[in-house]
Amino acid sequence: MKALPIDAVLPALRQALAERHEAVLEAPPGAGKTTRVPLALLDEPWLAGQSILMLEPRRLAARAAAERLASELGEKVGETVGYRIRLESKVGPRTRIEVVTEGILVRRLQDDPALEGVGLVIFDEFHERSLDADLALALSLNGRELLRDDPPLKILLMSATLEGERLSALLDDAPVVSSEGRMFAVAIRWGRNLQPGEFIEPSVVQTVLEALRDESGSLLVFLPGQAEIRRVHQQLQDSLGSATDVLLCPLHGELDLAAQRAAIDPAPAGQRKVVLATNIAETSLTIDGVRVVVDAGQARVPRFDPGSGMTRLDTQRISRASATQRAGRAGRLEPGVCYRLWSEAQHQQLAAYGTAEILQADLAGLALQLARWGVQPEQLHWLDQPPSAALAQARDLLQRLGAALDDGRLTAHGQAMAQVPAHPRIAHLLLRGHELGLGELACEVAALLGERDILRGGGADLHSRLALLSGQQKVQRGGQGGVQRVRQLARQYRGYLRGASAQAVSDPQHPRWLGCLLALAYPDRIAQQRRAGGAEYRLANGRAALFGEADALMKHPWLVVADLGSRQGQREERIYLATDFDPQLFEGVLADQVRVLDELEWDEREGVLRAERQRKVGELVLATEPLTGLDPDARSRALVQLIRRKGLELLPWTPALRQWQARVALLRALDLQRNAESPWPDLSDSALLATLENWLQPYLNNVSRLSHFASLDLSSILHNALPWPLPQQLEELAPSHITVPSGSSVKLDYSEVPPILAVRLQELFGLADTPRIAGGRQVLKLHLLSPARRPVQVTQDLANFWRSTYLEVKKDLKGRYPKHYWPDDPLVAEATARVKPRGT
Numbered sequence: 001m002k003a004l005p006i007d008a009v010l011p012a013l014r015q016a017l018a019e020r021h022e023a024v025l026e027a028p029p030g031a032g033k034t035t036r037v038p039l040a041l042l043d044e045p046w047l048a049g050q051s052i053l054m055l056e057p058r059r060l061a062a063r064a065a066a067e068r069l070a071s072e073l074g075e076k077v078g079e080t081v082g083y084r085i086r087l088e089s090k091v092g093p094r095t096r097i098e099v100v101t102e103g104i105l106v107r108r109l110q111d112d113p114a115l116e117g118v119g120l121v122i123f124d125e126f127h128e129r130s131l132d133a134d135l136a137l138a139l140s141l142n143g144r145e146l147l148r149d150d151p152p153l154k155i156l157l158m159s160a161t162l163e164g165e166r167l168s169a170l171l172d173d174a175p176v177v178s179s180e181g182r183m184f185a186v187a188i189r190w191g192r193n194l195q196p197g198e199f200i201e202p203s204v205v206q207t208v209l210e211a212l213r214d215e216s217g218s219l220l221v222f223l224p225g226q227a228e229i230r231r232v233h234q235q236l237q238d239s240l241g242s243a244t245d246v247l248l249c250p251l252h253g254e255l256d257l258a259a260q261r262a263a264i265d266p267a268p269a270g271q272r273k274v275v276l277a278t279n280i281a282e283t284s285l286t287i288d289g290v291r292v293v294v295d296a297g298q299a300r301v302p303r304f305d306p307g308s309g310m311t312r313l314d315t316q317r318i319s320r321a322s323a324t325q326r327a328g329r330a331g332r333l334e335p336g337v338c339y340r341l342w343s344e345a346q347h348q349q350l351a352a353y354g355t356a357e358i359l360q361a362d363l364a365g366l367a368l369q370l371a372r373w374g375v376q377p378e379q380l381h382w383l384d385q386p387p388s389a390a391l392a393q394a395r396d397l398l399q400r401l402g403a404a405l406d407d408g409r410l411t412a413h414g415q416a417m418a419q420v421p422a423h424p425r426i427a428h429l430l431l432r433g434h435e436l437g438l439g440e441l442a443c444e445v446a447a448l449l450g451e452r453d454i455l456r457g458g459g460a461d462l463h464s465r466l467a468l469l470s471g472q473q474k475v476q477r478g479g480q481g482g483v484q485r486v487r488q489l490a491r492q493y494r495g496y497l498r499g500a501s502a503q504a505v506s507d508p509q510h511p512r513w514l515g516c517l518l519a520l521a522y523p524d525r526i527a528q529q530r531r532a533g534g535a536e537y538r539l540a541n542g543r544a545a546l547f548g549e550a551d552a553l554m555k556h557p558w559l560v561v562a563d564l565g566s567r568q569g570q571r572e573e574r575i576y577l578a579t580d581f582d583p584q585l586f587e588g589v590l591a592d593q594v595r596v597l598d599e600l601e602w603d604e605r606e607g608v609l610r611a612e613r614q615r616k617v618g619e620l621v622l623a624t625e626p627l628t629g630l631d632p633d634a635r636s637r638a639l640v641q642l643i644r645r646k647g648l649e650l651l652p653w654t655p656a657l658r659q660w661q662a663r664v665a666l667l668r669a670l671d672l673q674r675n676a677e678s679p680w681p682d683l684s685d686s687a688l689l690a691t692l693e694n695w696l697q698p699y700l701n702n703v704s705r706l707s708h709f710a711s712l713d714l715s716s717i718l719h720n721a722l723p724w725p726l727p728q729q730l731e732e733l734a735p736s737h738i739t740v741p742s743g744s745s746v747k748l749d750y751s752e753v754p755p756i757l758a759v760r761l762q763e764l765f766g767l768a769d770t771p772r773i774a775g776g777r778q779v780l781k782l783h784l785l786s787p788a789r790r791p792v793q794v795t796q797d798l799a800n801f802w803r804s805t806y807l808e809v810k811k812d813l814k815g816r817y818p819k820h821y822w823p824d825d826p827l828v829a830e831a832t833a834r835v836k837p838r839g840t
Contacts, residue, residue: 004032009179010040017120017154018046021144022171025158027179029328033158034065034124038081038097039072041120048151050119051096055105055136057128058280059085060253060260065124066090066099068286086421087488102132106139107421110372113143120154126167127159127321129356129383135366138380139373160325163353170383184331186293191341200296200341201228205235207294207339208274212246215337217291218273220281220329224298224315226252226452229276236274245270251277251287254452254482263287279318282325291336295326301355304362306389311362312565319354320347356384363387364424367394368403371410372418400523401428420496426450429521434497436504436589438513443497444469445517447490449562453577454482460551462514462562462579504589515581516589518560523593525561526581528620532557537575540618545573556580586615586622593617598627601638608705609638636700640692648685651696652710657718662750663734664722669753670777681721695721733774741767741831748773748780754796758783761792761809762821765829770798784809787817787835802826 006027016023027033038052056062066083073080082091083099091098100108109115121140123133137155144153157167164176191203204221211219223229229250240246251263266288267273275287279299299318304311318326323340330336340347358366363386370377377386398404401424403414410418413431420427426446433442448454448465455465455476467473468483469490475483505513519526527537527545535554536546545564553559553575563577586594595616603610611627611634643650664683671678681687688695699717703709722730734755737745742763749756757771761784771780784793784801792809795801806826814822821836823829830837 004036005030006032006036006179009177010036013037013156013177014041014044016175016177017041017044017156020175021152022155022174023157024164024167024171024174024176025156025179026164026176027158027160029160029325030184030332031160031179033160033179035068035072037156037158038069038122042080042096046151046154047119049096050117050151051098052120052122053105053115053118054097054099054122054124055102055133056099057102057125057130057133058253059088059101060280061125062099062101063088064264064286066097069097069099087485087492102130102136103421105136106132106369107419109136109139109143110369110418113139113373114147115140115143115153118153119151120156122156122158125159126157127163127325127353129354129358131357131361131363131366134356134358134382134384135369138382139369141381142373142375142379160328166383170381184333184335186327186331186336186338188327189337189339190344190347191339193343193346194297194341200224200298201231201235203341204228204232204294204296205239207341208232208236209239211292211294211337211339212272212274215292216272217334217336218267218275218287218289219292219294220275220277220287220290221294221296222281222326223276223278223296225278225300225313226250226254228296229278232276245272247271247273249273249275251275251281253278253280254485259481279322279326281329282322286332287329288333290332291330291334293326293330293336293338295323295338295340297323297340297342299354301360302362303360304390306387306393317350319351321353323347323350358382358384358386361390362423363390363394364397367391367398368410368414368418368424371398371404371408372415376408398424401425403428420493422446422450422493425521429517430493430497432520433517436513436516437508438505438517439494439497441508441513442517443490443493444486445514446493447486449521450489451486452482453563454479454486459553460547460575460578461553462518462577463511466514512580512582512585514579515558515560516585518562518579519581519585519590519593522560522562524618525564526593526617526620527559527561527575527578529554529557529559537561538620540620542619543573545575548574551575553578553580558583583622586617594622598634609635609642609703611635611638632701635704636697637693639700639703640697643692643696644689648688650706650709652712652714654715657715659736659750660715660730661718663730663736666750666753666755666778667730667734667774670774679726683718683721735773738771738773738780740764740771742833743831744833752781754779754781756781756783758785758791760785760787760789760833761813762787763831763833764798765823765826765831767831768799768802768827770796786813787820 013023013025025033025037038054041047042052054065056065062083062085066077066081070077070079070081075081077083078090078092079094081097081099082095083089084091084104085101115121123137126133140153140155155171168174168176204223208219208221221232223232229252233248233250236248247267249263251260263275264287273289275281275290281287297318298315299322300313300315302311303314327338330338366386377391395404395408398414399406402411403417403424404410416431417424417427420430422430426449430442430446433439444466448462454468458464464473468475469486524539524541526540530536530538533554536544537559538544539561545561547554558581559578560581561575561578564573564575597614597616599612599614601610612624613627614624615622661683664680668678668680668682671680696717699712719727734750735748737747738757739745740759740763744763746757746759749758755773755778757780759782770782772778773780779796782795782798783791784795786792792813793801793805810822819835821832
């Protein structure tokens, strides 16, 4: 057996698992952990003949890992080593190492929480932090804690780029075993600084051609998605022309098995391969002959938006950990080279690790599985807790699908959904479709929605995809594999539909049932056209979506949208897959989606309150009828909501009333500054808006038009909020006017704090200190005015003004206003509101 770097740490790993029930293994790319570790542990005494489950994040990696392990034993897959992945399994009665994808383990745990007969679960490439891996680990730990005493279930987490200390803490300070050795050295060649939004294909093609010229061996090129793979593939074909020594091999999860094997297998003699791959090739996959990696540095990542209930595909920069993984592909078999299409400076700015899927994914499936397990998220051990917003969105969806009760417990329908290996929306479609006698169609629709689109560029109508499945429409070149996968998945779904159907519909062949089934899965994406023949639709969730280009579906006023999203460079939600919808279904099988609401709405254009009964599906209005004999309380509540939406400026405020509000606020604030309870109520705008029902609603009975608000006696309404004796105290502590030494009664301005006293300077002669209000607690801000009532000084320290500034001000003002009274000593002078005091 060929020596691998991981061999050096296998004794330490054996010892760690002999002494503890959990361990963490760190090993760089190319160390051989996937190939060696399961075989090295197979005969350990603590395993005692039990089996090993090894989780891989992708189907392709799981199949390839099982084949490599079996070849190490000189056996075929299905003997000692087998695998289970979606749509395929190869295991036998002697299988002791089973390589599975993570979703397979979650379902197995639900059926057997103790994992009887399993002695070790290996989470390979755990750094990828898929949602299923996090859930499988949480359930494994919980099931072991509750049900496995002897023999214990051991757990091993391993990866090339792992946060070892953090994972060790999650596993009760489990030992961390580290392998230092890479198989072969990889030279890094840096590119230039990439600009945001720059197309990567020209740089990729140029670098591939350069590498083909300068380096030997096959190339592995990392691209973000299938669209980029197709474009680079075409451009390389054009550049290479008739050259026959280079094979271009796409590699992604939607290819059929033969195409995937062609990418992984060694190139024929005298030829070299250029494998154009997504991040499916990043881990647990050795592609024979590759010694050069070209890394575009991007990945396409799904992100769930709880606000819209939709998942979008975002193209983003990879992490440094992911870049290390990718570069390691070049050093598996011999010294290699990695071309990174970004600069070394940009590399330092990358995130250390990628974001865990649990923090940005649709959590509907997780919420369903947790409810089936019978726990709340906080009862389990997570590396990252599921976000509360996305989890709340998921629970709401389960309730709308009839899967869960208000307290979170699953209904019988929810229990059945949880046993179907599909997203809860798809599981609901399958089960309800079967009940309606539409099981065959439901399985085909569910399979189409569960796989990549099998008809690209053929319009958005799902009917055309069904025609491909039935053979009524010819499959495009290269699309046969996708059609076969959909047919295989449909057959698998048929196996989950047990019992006789209800045959509830009399015309199961009618084309309208396709829209019905989609509406069962996506009740929030039923869509109504905004204008006849237009491209824009309004969804039941209140959002808008449109066709990016003319489509035959635009002739239909109602649709159900199966696939939509805003992608890079797009502002609006685009419709990618949909079908027409018959709203008459709301009178029959979809009647439970209709709500009848009595609505009071303000007509913005007419400025009147309208009352009507609405039949609604989500935010879409099916029909309306006027409501008569409206309940006065309901009317006033509607008006309160209008004011809350538009703001208090809708009410007839006067400057005097705003000053009164500010006076109350000042006295309240002075009390609160002393940490004392204040008798003064909170009459701020925010508090008034929050308590409209208490102080305003009783006065709204006669308001039905916008103009009626002007008739409200807002001053009396608000003054009633001050109980006796506060009105009297308000005049004493925060008076509207204050008498100055000249005898004038001058209005105070409470729009600022401190309040402003704007008064002519000569009216304050003889006053030694700045006036105060509120029993001396609040000093006023003086705006000292010239005889022309223009500010000449702002101060809160009148004594200092007389002492240090008055003479300068006097000199200036006496020159401009010589007829006025300018005494040398203002403290002994007589205050006057006239040009000069009487008798001078």
